[in-house]
Amino acid sequence: MTKLVLSIDINASRETVWNAITQDAPYRIWTSVFQEGCYFEGGWNTGDSIHFLAHDEDGQLAGMASEIAESRFPEYISIHHLGYVKNGVVDTTSDAAREWAPSFENYRLEKLDENTTRFHLDMDVQEDYYTMFENLWPKAMALLKEVCEEADQSPKRITVLAMVGGEEGKVWSYWTDPDHIQKWNAASDDWHCPYAENDVRVGGRFKSTMAAKDGSMSFDFGGVYTMVVYGHRIGYTMDDGRKAEIVFSFQSDKICVIVTFDAEQVNSVELQRGGWQAILDRFKQHVETT
Numbered sequence: 001m002t003k004l005v006l007s008i009d010i011n012a013s014r015e016t017v018w019n020a021i022t023q024d025a026p027y028r029i030w031t032s033v034f035q036e037g038c039y040f041e042g043g044w045n046t047g048d049s050i051h052f053l054a055h056d057e058d059g060q061l062a063g064m065a066s067e068i069a070e071s072r073f074p075e076y077i078s079i080h081h082l083g084y085v086k087n088g089v090v091d092t093t094s095d096a097a098r099e100w101a102p103s104f105e106n107y108r109l110e111k112l113d114e115n116t117t118r119f120h121l122d123m124d125v126q127e128d129y130y131t132m133f134e135n136l137w138p139k140a141m142a143l144l145k146e147v148c149e150e151a152d153q154s155p156k157r158i159t160v161l162a163m164v165g166g167e168e169g170k171v172w173s174y175w176t177d178p179d180h181i182q183k184w185n186a187a188s189d190d191w192h193c194p195y196a197e198n199d200v201r202v203g204g205r206f207k208s209t210m211a212a213k214d215g216s217m218s219f220d221f222g223g224v225y226t227m228v229v230y231g232h233r234i235g236y237t238m239d240d241g242r243k244a245e246i247v248f249s250f251q252s253d254k255i256c257v258i259v260t261f262d263a264e265q266v267n268s269v270e271l272q273r274g275g276w277q278a279i280l281d282r283f284k285q286h287v288e289t290t
Helices: 014-022 024-033 127-152 168-176 178-184 269-289
Strands: 002-010 039-042 049-055 061-072 076-086 089-091 103-113 116-125 157-164 191-198 205-212 218-229 233-238 243-251 254-262
Touching (some): 002 127, 002 243, 002 254, 014 024, 014 103, 014 116, 014 127, 024 039, 024 127, 049 076, 127 157, 157 269, 168 178, 168 243, 168 254, 168 269, 178 191, 178 269, 218 243
Antiparallel strands (some): 002 116, 039 049, 061 076, 076 089, 103 116, 191 205, 205 218, 218 233
């Protein structure tokens, strides 16, 4: 068993984040990353029994049987996983259950200011499943951030994340160097980025040309930098007035790249999230394979 440790800053109060974790409707949204239709049965108070459930590929109800080891509103939740649930039957004694249970999944909500919360996760994970959870949890945290910030703000903002293996300097360089931008800045294999310029300083401009490889269409994506903290954070305003922020933080021996941006009104939130996530995933692949 190894420990997965991650965190993300959410522009919402601790109470809002707590509610997004413990209330049914928001919980179903941000946990859908792990499996569509995830939900819980039980309570979130210390000592409560709680089951985390979804229907498997065979249509059978399955999940985890757990209890709340500790609950301190609005600061801390410790979930003690005890075993499996299969077809309504709790299994805590089989070899399969004992391979990973008992284990703990802990959430700590750190108050940075009245309207900002740092969500900390630490979770016991079997080594065979570490990479899977390391990839899934950042996406779940991105959705958690969206749910919480939408509850506290009117403009819709979207967040995508990726855990990128590589030294801090390399990750920053590959993100900001136009030669590298051209290699990863596309949402699918039938698109590419034939041109990029990037003046990484406050007041500096950037522009990338996004084009279909068959020449059927292209467009320029550009804006002006409003914040640059070398190796850590970038903020910019796009040419259409929307804002975006990129945070680079060292977590679990990798660089967690968190991109948050104002949604536009033409395409669906799901389409926008999918496109930006695809680009970020290509960036991760480029860094880790070159």
